[in-house]
Amino acid sequence: MSLALISFLLIFLTNPPPPTQIHSGQAAVEVRTDIGWVGPGQAFNLLVLLTPEEGWRVYWKDSGASGAPIEIEVNTPEGFKVGKPIFPRPSLFKSKEGTTYGYDKQCAIFIPVMSPKIIQTDEVVFEVNTHWLACKKICVIGEQEQVVKIKTNKTTQGPLHRDMRLKRWKNLLPKELSELSKATQLVSNNKIEITGTTSETTISFIGVEQRGVRFLGTNQLRLEKDQFVLTIPIELDYAAASAGSFTIEGLLLLGGNEYDPCYVVQVVAKPDTTKK
């Protein structure tokens, strides 16, 4: 064995290379659309696919006890309008420090877009900026900007992509509460009460906290045959409300896994409706 090789082995064995530090935000982002091309007055979606690396998690639009939500900003071509991102049902990660809401597998976030009635260019460009916090034993911030180019047609609306995954991703999005049998939602006496009919016995709620709205986390569930009443205690501070009332948002989760259905809860609380 040559002296050089021995020296190399000695150096290598006594000084192993330092571990590679990855600061990519521990997640991959892909942005796509659900249509082949865009025509005038067409409603379609941009999809942000965020895939955390194994063992890492990213957070829902309310991260729960800790963490920070995924945030998406879209720069649109002139005349195009974007709606609020629609997040799929998150998983609940429980620990003694509290429960966080998020994703440890790929999540597809839908961003509704409406095109203008008149399209003048042959192609439109969307810039999508995604910002997230990924946590494992430690947390890292990730940010990525991606550009999506879509061909246009000045007279005909584009077809939906024939991608089976689209259907699967759509199925994971929350449904309207009206789609749940006999569903009602009510705000009174500093609590939200949701009722409905289901064969599921695991029923929970996760709320989107905002300034002046606090979920106290001691939800109570009453089950009678297939009827349920879920009571969610809340604390409202009307002094902090900018418009004098709150639109309280959350998700009603049926069942315990990510493929089970979930429903959008949206109730308006005004001072007179919540007096004790």
Place this chain on the structure above:
Amino acid sequence: MQSILKSLLIVFSSLFLVAAAQPKPEPAPEKLTAEIGEPAPAFTLESQNGKTHTLSDYEGKIVILEWFNDSCPYCMKAWGFGVIPKLLEDLEDTKTEVVYIAINSTANRSEKDILKSGTKFLAEFDADIPMLMDYDGEVGHLYDAKTTPHLFVIDTEGVLVYQGALSDDKRFKKGKDAETHVLRAVNQIISGEKVVPSYVKPWGCAVKYSNGTKDNGINRGRNPGPLL
């Protein structure tokens, strides 16, 4: 005698059945230890310099507690983008006695390492503030500190008047010009106003609390691998 005993048995059995049939009172919502409008929980902790700090040392002063972790990217940005250094300057400008304390409840590394890196971090910013070591997380749990950063403001009467987010600018787009809830709360105290809002949901990394074991699982077994 036997009939008396029998009667007593029937009476006691009936009483027991009646008691058992009573509806159980609904459990009261879990009370947080640190509550807005209530006296801030007392604590005694040691700083990076080995000095003991007790909350009551600061009676009559406004006290700000920042839950801190030098390896959390949100703390790094809050300091690195100048939000907290600017806040410290602004607090000085209020000409009121305000005490700013960083509390470190991080326990995902050895205590020695956390003390060393936290001290180095603050020294790099020339921050002349105490960093109190709470390795067992007792004070963190007492205040129910969830994130780093998570801010608490205690008024001159020792009452907790604000807890929550540092600011609304969690992506640090405004840099050091972000309006902090802390400065807003302090100004409200000084001008005698009610601190509103008293709570804004905190954001940031989860506090890396101790798992309750003496070594927190650090260096247990074979090479645990590096922390990324």
